Amino acid sequence: MLNATHDFCTIPMPDEHYGLNDYSKGMPRWCPGCGGHSILTSVQRVCKDLQYPPEKTVAVSGIGCSSRFPHYMGTYGFHGLHGRAFPVACGIKFRRPDLNVFAITGDGDCCSIGAGHWVHAVRYNMKMVALLFDNGIYGLTKKQTSPTSPLGTHSNTHPEGSILPPINPLQTTLGISNASFVAQTTDWNVAHLYATIRKAAEHPGFAFVRIVQRCPAFMRDLYADLSGNPENLIYLKSENGINLEPNAQRKFERVIEHNPLNINKAREHAEISDGIPIGLLYQNTENPRYDTYGAHNLGMNATDKKQGIRELLDHYTIKNNNS
Amino acid sequence: MDKHFHSTVNVDDTNRLVDLKQVDETIIEIVSDSGEGAQKCGQSLGAISAKMGNGVWTVEIIPAEIQPPARSREGASGIRVRIGSSKVTNMGNHANLVVALNEQVIYGRLRQDAYNANTLMLLENKWASHVSEDIRIQYKEAVNEFRQIGIEVFEIPMEEECLKLIPDARKGKNMWALGLICYMYSRNMDLAADQIKLIFKKKSQAIIDLNILLLKAGYKWAQNNLSYHFEIPPIAVDHDQVVMNGNEALSLGIMAAGIELCSMYPITPATSVSHHLAEHFHKVGGIIHQAEDEIAAMGFAIGASFAGRTPVTVTSGPGLALKTEFLGLAVMAEIPLVIINVQRGGPSTGLPTKVEQSDLLAAMYGQAGDAPKIVLAASTIEECFHFVILARKLAESFRTPVILLSDANLATGVQPFTRPNIKTEWFAPPYDQSPWQAGVSPFDWNPETGLSKRPIPGQKGGMYTVTGLAHGSSGEVAYQPEVNQNSAESRSRKMASFQRTLKPPKINGDSEGDLLIVGWGSTLGAIQEAVQQARNEDLKVSSIHLKFLFPIVPGLVEIFARFKKVVTFEINYSDTPGHPMITQENRRYAQLASYLRANTLCNIDCFSNVHGQPMSPDKIYYRIKQELSEEQSNLSHLK
């Protein structure tokens, strides 16, 4: 329903209605053609369509080009340390169930320096949207090899070509116990990008989205033919997956029927190398959530707290021996 | 300490009438291989004594490994308990009594100067008739060696006596030994039985009964066989007290501060704070998060604080090192947060279970860039409790991280203190969710104090982005020279404004004299005891103890000027002058000394070592005499 709201809607709106403007701030300083732009507007649209109050929404990031993201959101934001978006995002969410959290991370940020936190954030399964801006390169520091750079990538740290096979972020995430939502999309298929982030925002747990992102400055060739040729996108189709309008669906020449409950199939599709599978690879809404644990026992009043400590102190007390 | 064991004993001579002698205090050690329950025995002795109204201080003797080889010298595991008729503030000097379950562990403690000719030793004698000839010889040689030092050694059939009651003497000998000590020092046996019920509360009634039986058997045996019988009169106190160790005090302080989240990663000797919290935190609406590492623990706490929840993170040296980048962010982004560092020996993994005060400079200066923050150090168990509440308040008022330093000595030391009267104003208030005042920026730095108010997510109209990048008052990234200068200045001003609220430290002793000792942290009790001893001999020595380390307390230059010599006493490394490689110029000073020299331009000396042990009053006292005689000879040299 909310999907149908138009920006130019003429019906009188209640005071509390938020428009796209409420979620934006400043002018993004990303390069022209950078995938960041469409991701930003998609997130803003999702926030608007779900009518997230901006003051109840937090965008958290690490460091990198992609991690500039919170500065362009009209919500609360936290632009922290390289690799450490997840611990901060989890700390925010743990005892504030009322906040909507987006965790923004780059491929170096998530899969290299922050890889330890990535594993654990997936396992904590706190409700938030985790967006991996995967451009296969270190953007901010100007073209060093990233853990997701394809084998042989020429970079400033490997001028002769990178020597190790890349990490597959989908496969890695699928391998972490308690993973509950793994999806893939691209920055250039905006309809799918929007639908994926929307689905992620509605997921009751940690929704991990790998966004295949173009970096015209340093990886001009990486997705050149992919983005130009729709044949290279493989649409994962399912009733309970990420669904586009039939018209938009018809544009995909390669379609795979995939049930997102099937983790083994998801792992198989994650290995596809002659194209980019997009859609929901895996979802499980039943997994335990660490934020539900964090949200219990909140807001105890001072009287009860005092009582609690006093009773505890009783165990350590020696009565005055002079009375 | 005078020798209060002087009569000889005849083990066969039973049922004699023994005089009850009063002593002001005693130091008892129980040592064994690890896993034999010596610590449980000593902790119980401490608790019983505290409940009887005695002053108490306990120090655990912990081998670095969990299961060192049996009968190894380095494997000494146990506890020291100092019990007195007045307040006890430190571990004291040589032990009066040691109860040892094997002779080899004694060597380890002798090397640490724990015993001397005044020490009485009650030694398990089963080794004398051990099947292994090697062990029999080792035992015999050791006993001879101890006697040559002048230690009175009594060989006690502990195993034999315990086997009369239980099939495996390893499990229960500690309570038999407790009974023995209870007789020797007239401990209240009802309290002792209660204590057993408490420590075995999760075990079956049969186990409780058996341990009480062992306790009574030990008591009875001592009554029949030992001629030592003492009394340590209690202190008269007219108020309720609590007795606990420093880590329990930190944990209770965390609760009393209204902290709602402890985000941590296990590390000795800080871990037991989180164990205590894990058991009790829910009673005050708190929760523990065991993070994947210390970096994450810190980031998680910072996230929680940003979102208005009041967190603490608890760690030790290596963990503090991992937290440094986030600490810099917390300073830069002005995020209130309490970081507790229970110091151990360093650098690196260092001495995990032993005391050191080597993280002072790391706490003050350990971050990249200019990152001023408040650093406090607790010097008593009581301060472990109250300083968390203080640190929490300071963090919020000054919008800054606050590091609270404790150490391995305070962590396991047990001491009674006045029962705190919990106050609502100690609790962190609920976070503000009212609309943010229009027109006020998120870093609206007061030009005089540097202070500003922060918006909390949920506050309408307060939306801003925290960043570790240089930023202006609205939080916007800004690299202009004057903006960066101004924001750095504002963060620094907060320290100055806090410093202006502090008072000069109290002087222990006269306000002028020949020697001033400056200490910080857990050495307080030992320093004061040594100073008292020296002052009793009319030596003109005083001491001050610093609790606020950063920013520096006011009035120091003036205090230092009134003493001929100022020396810091610290448990950290400094070069000893006199070595051929060490010159006036290259000598590295102890950490507080370096800091005070730099900030006061006074010629402050230091006495320090990294022996991994608390400083004993004896060592401090001898050093005081040495410092004063050096001073004397320097003066006469000048004449």
Ligand SMILES: Cc1ncc(C[n+]2csc(CCOP(=O)(O)OP(=O)(O)O)c2C)c(N)n1
């Ligand atoms: C501790 C630390 N190490 C290194 C850096 C430098 N650094 C900043 S961003 C970055 C890599 C960014 O790459 P990625 O995460 O892929 O983000 P992108 O810029 O491509 O969006 C590096 C190495 C840093 N800021 N902090």
Ligand SMILES: [Mg+2]
């Ligand atoms: Mg990148």
